[in-house]
Amino acid sequence: MAAVSSRLPVFPWDKLEPYKATAAAHPDGIVDLSVGTPVDPVPQLIRDALVAAADSPGYPTVWGTPALRDAITGWLRGRLGASAAGHGNVLPVVGSKELVAWLPTQLGLGPGDKVAYPRLAYPTYEVGARLCGAEAVVYDDPTELDPAGLKLLWLNSPSNPTGAVIPKDELVRIVAWAREHSVLVFSDECYLELGWEAEPVSVLHDDVCGGSYEGLVAVHSLSKRSNLAGYRAAFVAGDAHVLGELLRIRKHGGMMTPTPVQAATVAALGDDAHVAEQRGRYAARRAALRAALEAHGFRVEHSEASLYLWATRDEPCWDTVAHLAGLGILVAPGDFYGEAGARHVRVAFTATDERVDAAVKRLA
Secondary structure, eight states: OHHHHTTSOOOGGGGGHHHHHHHHTSTTOOEEOSSOOOOSOOOHHHHHHHHHTOOOOSOOOTTOOHHHHHHHHHHIIIIIOOTTOOGGGEEEESOHHHHHHHHHHHTTOOTTOEEEEESSOOTHHHHHHHHHTOEEEEESSGGGSOOTTEEEEEEESSOTTTOOOOOHHHHHHHHHHHHHTTOEEEEEOTTTTOBSSSOOOOTTSHHHHTTOOTTEEEEEESTTTSSOGGGTOEEEEEOHHHHHHHHHHHHHHTOOOOHHHHHHHHHHHTOSHHHHHHHHHHHHHHHHHHHHHHHTTOEEESOSBSSEEEEEOSSOHHHHHHHHHHTTEEOEEGGGGOGGGTTOEEEEOOSOHHHHHHHHHHHO
């Protein structure tokens, strides 16, 4: 155990605890804009589906129920433009973070193999490489990477932390390069339904992949779109050969989505109204926080999608964290996501309307 944990970086959120204590000491309480966890209610139709499936004494299957696979493939065709998606192209997972962290291990990667991810990125991409002993490499443009030994390429659009979106023509170019060099692409698209100033496109869209999912897998989560972070409801979709191999491995590992969560996922994917309602909440919070931050002297960069504002005062990120903590506002330092973020902070707009209003007043 010690040998494995020694491969990993310090858990970044632990470093934020002193600043959280400072923010919590504010007379009107803390406004926590750091983690980005959903705070709004789980939609009633999803809760009803969960309760209706609560009497599930038997083991669930790793591949999920036929109803779940139908729901996922229907959503892929209707929402992502992946017209050829079938049951062999989908696999439920126990939350997307679990998949990201253990994917390189489940793919059989190890020393001598390379896992690539954006220079500014969700830290778990690096963790996954370290867990299996592979080499983690960062990129600005993935097509400039040396493909020798490169076994797994992570894309992330919309980006966490920056909210940047990869345009469709760029995705086409990257997919072509990856296929030319036999590099497996996993595209983290968990914020795809939260585009504000750009329309995110999946790698599985017919116009990007040409109707073939060879060498491509997309990762999707219901945590943000449907407020289901506590349910651990997510899935991957794409290359049937890759997903078939993962299915065989995950059967042995007992990596099963609980039956009630599968039923809740079916309900969530079948309803667009709650997604539009939640988008409306986030849009209002985003607009209020962005205006307040800019009036306070911040510059917001990228941020055309996702649940975050990528902001800077052109100073070290921890100085910004300390400044905002003094106002009772907690944000995430940019260097959590790579050295390139050392002068930025990530500001989540997942707090309640009341807390967002409090932050706006404190920034005024």
